Amino acid sequence: MAIISVTRPKQAWYGESIGILILDASYPCVPGNVGNASTFPFPVRYEKVEGASIDRLLNQQDPDLVSPFIDAAQRLYNSGVHAITGACGFMALFQQEVAQSLEIPVFLSTLLQLPFMYQITGKKVGIITADSTCLQPKHFISTGVSEGLPLAIAGMENQPEFRDAVLKEKGTLDSDKIQDEVVAVASELVNQNPDIGSILLECSDLPPYAHAVQAAVGLPVFDFFTMINYMHTTIVRTPFNGFM
Numbered sequence: 001m002a003i004i005s006v007t008r009p010k011q012a013w014y015g016e017s018i019g020i021l022i023l024d025a026s027y028p029c030v031p032g033n034v035g036n037a038s039t040f041p042f043p044v045r046y047e048k049v050e051g052a053s054i055d056r057l058l059n060q061q062d063p064d065l066v067s068p069f070i071d072a073a074q075r076l077y078n079s080g081v082h083a084i085t086g087a088c089g090f091m092a093l094f095q096q097e098v099a100q101s102l103e104i105p106v107f108l109s110t111l112l113q114l115p116f117m118y119q120i121t122g123k124k125v126g127i128i129t130a131d132s133t134c135l136q137p138k139h140f141i142s143t144g145v146s147e148g149l150p151l152a153i154a155g156m157e158n159q160p161e162f163r164d165a166v167l168k169e170k171g172t173l174d175s176d177k178i179q180d181e182v183v184a185v186a187s188e189l190v191n192q193n194p195d196i197g198s199i200l201l202e203c204s205d206l207p208p209y210a211h212a213v214q215a216a217v218g219l220p221v222f223d224f225f226t227m228i229n230y231m232h233t234t235i236v237r238t239p240f241n242g243f244m
Helices: 054-060 063-079 089-101 110-121 137-142 160-167 175-192 207-217 224-235
Strands: 018-022 044-048 083-086 124-129 151-155 196-201
Touching: 018 063, 018 224, 044 063, 054 089, 054 160, 063 083, 063 089, 083 089, 083 224, 089 110, 089 137, 110 124, 110 137, 110 196, 110 224, 124 175, 151 175, 160 175, 175 196, 175 207, 196 207, 207 224
Parallel strands: 018 044, 018 083, 124 151, 124 196
Antiparallel strands: none
16 A cells, blocks of 8 residues: 555544534434435534524524634544535535635535536526525625526425424424425425426435425425535545446
8 A cells, every 4th residue: 555644633533525514403314414424425524513503593694603613614624524514505604714714625505506507407496495584695695606696495484394393493303294395395486486497405404305306396406415425526536447
């Protein structure tokens, strides 16, 4: 084996490609959720952003969280990860500050996929977010989304099971009910906007239901998993094994 050198003095273990910043919250994360490590076919590492509650990030959009985000990202960097993502689309607020503070790729929000989604379809992009009342222009600005990009936005804030299980952290979660809720929201969004060419599940809690959404609306569905999986393949390239 070739001689391998230490590149990060504080790194004590190896083999985790993606670091994930996670909220200071507590609710069940089923497989498919960014907060469940078994979602990914490769090793990931988590770091909680201390004080970054759902209320402070979504409702208050507290700018004072920038320091805890940078600190948590630095801890992930020191642990040896090759890129850092988030576990909530609303982390978009701190995309630029965190990216500028590190020497590895940072992609905190699913909103970063929007320009790509629009370019490959040439059509309006549908967004399903955890709470549409909290999604503001600054989230799009922070992730480089142009003002003229055509969007249709729907939220999960009025869906009883999602609201109580995730936004209010009641302590239990009925995954079947949430699947029915997000499929209903997606179907209504497409019915009201037949010119939609793709769907973005902005929330990290929604990828478990991407297959059901796609079956209902028949469109490409993007989410945290598509973004994280894509980034993993760019930072961990492997030889091709085939034949001629």
